Amino acid sequence: xxxxxxxxxxxxxxxxxxxxxxxxxxxxxxxxxxxxxxxxxxxxxxxxxxxxxxxxxxxxxxxxxxxxxxxxxxxxxxxxxxxxxxxxxxxxxxxxxxxxxxxxxxxxxxxxxxxxxxxxxxxxxxxxxxxxxxxxxxxxxxxxxxxxxxxxxxxxxxxxxxxxxxxxxxxxxxxxxxxx
Amino acid sequence: xxxxxxxxxxxxxxxxxxxxxxxxxxxxxxxxxxxxxxxxxxxxxxxxxxxxxxxxxxxxxxxxxxxxxxxxxxxxxxxxxxxxxxxxxxxxxxxxxxxxxxxxxxxxxxxxxxxxxxxxxxxxxxxxxxxxxxxxxxxxxxxxxxxxxxxxxxxxxxxxxxxxxxxxxxxxxxxxxxxxxxxxxxxxxxxxxxx
Numbered sequence: 001x002x003x004x005x006x007x008x009x010x011x012x013x014x015x016x017x018x019x020x021x022x023x024x025x026x027x028x029x030x031x032x033x034x035x036x037x038x039x040x041x042x043x044x045x046x047x048x049x050x051x052x053x054x055x056x057x058x059x060x061x062x063x064x065x066x067x068x069x070x071x072x073x074x075x076x077x078x079x080x081x082x083x084x085x086x087x088x089x090x091x092x093x094x095x096x097x098x099x100x101x102x103x104x105x106x107x108x109x110x111x112x113x114x115x116x117x118x119x120x121x122x123x124x125x126x127x128x129x130x131x132x133x134x135x136x137x138x139x140x141x142x143x144x145x146x147x148x149x150x151x152x153x154x155x156x157x158x159x160x161x162x163x164x165x166x167x168x169x170x171x172x173x174x175x176x177x178x179x180x
Numbered sequence: 181x182x183x184x185x186x187x188x189x190x191x192x193x194x195x196x197x198x199x200x201x202x203x204x205x206x207x208x209x210x211x212x213x214x215x216x217x218x219x220x221x222x223x224x225x226x227x228x229x230x231x232x233x234x235x236x237x238x239x240x241x242x243x244x245x246x247x248x249x250x251x252x253x254x255x256x257x258x259x260x261x262x263x264x265x266x267x268x269x270x271x272x273x274x275x276x277x278x279x280x281x282x283x284x285x286x287x288x289x290x291x292x293x294x295x296x297x298x299x300x301x302x303x304x305x306x307x308x309x310x311x312x313x314x315x316x317x318x319x320x321x322x323x324x325x326x327x328x329x330x331x332x333x334x335x336x337x338x339x340x341x342x343x344x345x346x347x348x349x350x351x352x353x354x355x356x357x358x359x360x361x362x363x364x365x366x367x368x369x370x371x372x373x374x375x
Contacts, residue, residue, distance in 0.1 A: 007187040011194025018199020023206070023234050030241035052296070056246075063296070064348050065307040066286040090311075091284050091350055093252035101240055103228050106249020108351050110283075154246055158284060158350070160311045 027100050034101040038071055038152055047072045047155060047175045068159060068168050072177035073152040080126045082141075083153060085117035085175030089167045092157040096121060098148045105144045113140040117175055121146050121153070153177060207239050218354075221256035221347060221365045225355065248348075253282065254355035257294065258345045261370045266292075267344065269337035271373040273325040275345070277366030282352035285310045287323065287335060292342040299338025308335050324371070 027033075037056040042048040047070040050057050056071075057063045074081040083094070093108035094117075109115045121144045122130065130143070155175065159168045214226040214233070226232050228240055228247020240247075248255060260266055261273060275287065288307035291297045300306040308323060313333045315321050324330040325345070327337040337343060347365065349355065354363050 003183060003187050004190070007190040008194065010187075010191040011198065014191060014195025015198030015202060018195050019202040019206070022199060022203040023238050026203075026207075026238040027241040033241045034246055057296070064286050064346075065288055066309045066348075093249070093350065095246070095249035095252060097246060100237070101228070101246060102230050102232070102237070103247045103249045104230060106251040108251050110351065111251075156252065158309075160309065 034097070035073070035099055035150075035152065038073055042071055042073050042152075044073060045176070045178050047153075047172060047177055049169075049172060050154075064156070066159060067156040068165070068172055069154065069156050070172045070175065071152055071154045073150070074121065074177055075150050076121065076123050076126065076146065077149050078179060080120050080122035080130075080180045081177060082180045083117055083119040083121065083175065083177050086171055087114055087116040088157050088171040089164055090158045090160050092117075092155065092171070094119070094153055094155040096144055096146050097152050097154065098146070099150045104146055104148070104151070107142060107144070111142055117155075117171075118142065119144050120180060121151075123147055203238075206235055207242065218256070218363065219365045220258045220260060220262055220368055222258075223254050223256045223354075225250065225254055248355075250355045251351075252355070253348055253350035253352055256347045256349070256365060257290075258347070258368055259292070261368045263370065265370060266342060267368070269327040269339060269341045269343060272328075272330070272371035274369045274371055275323040275325060275335075275366045276320070276369065278320045278364065280310070280349060280352075280365065281354060281363045282310075282349035284350040285352075286348045286350075288346055289325070289335065289337055289343040290346050292344055294344055294346075297338060297341070297343055299341060300336050304329075304336035305334055306336055308333065321366075323366075325368075326371075328374075 034056060041054065050069045050071055052065065088109065091109060095103050096105040098104050112118060118141045120138060120141045124145055124147055127143060127145055157168045157171055159165050215222045215224050227236050228245060286307060286309040289297050313321055323333040323335055325335045325337060327339045
């Protein structure tokens, strides 16, 4: 009897440990997280529009049908990444996510010179390099600090009415996401 | 010896089974923490950020949900009308309000578990935004949410379905100040029911 109680107590303490361990492991081990789902659809170096019917859109917070949403996966391992594009007809915004899918940086078109997309994503170390020697073509860029090796960008562009869709689509197509 | 093995086996089964069960229970059943409520609307500005709690982070990885950033905007959800009754497309609802502190806002229905809502016929207005709806002379607006065609501002619903309303505020001080800004959001009132 005493041994059974001992086993129960041991089991309960163990259950608590297993609970905590699995909870913290899930974000690292999840095989079908946002990164994996994006890898199946996006091309490296370019923005790919996310279809409202795709599995990533199904669960995306604020997958707003008033918007065209596009994503791009990037790596900062070989240097900063530059996001550039034309101006959009109306509101747009973007967020940078780490490999685990947590939102680490966000910005909207009001922060841009002329409303055109011009963001440099860099690690804190790469940013220090820029501070020493700022290239002339980057003086108007917005610098996004991302302390990650791999990450992805999700951009949303507002479509006020159906007739504007083609114009907004042109903005999405103009956007690139390439190593600097 | 055999008894000792039995004790170890029992402890292990409870530990592994119980631990896994606890985790799945916690992920599926716990509500989200850190919600900001204004009127009948609730937003979760910390969800999907580095400050989120471990349960929210685990859910995030499993659901692959991509949170909207603070500089982008914030999404508020309403699952009940102003009398506290759950929203159902058996009834009409009026969403009534005045200026919302955001550069732009949009309104669309979601399924009760906040996913895409199927069953709204093509060409029906399944989503609205602040730039294209009609306003009264004093700047206030009124939207009828209904599974049947309605005059003036109409947001369509599928028939016989529960739903949740998502109100997205873009470039809004409500998002960047994590709910510290005083603002009023539209009121959701139940109208006629066809049930």
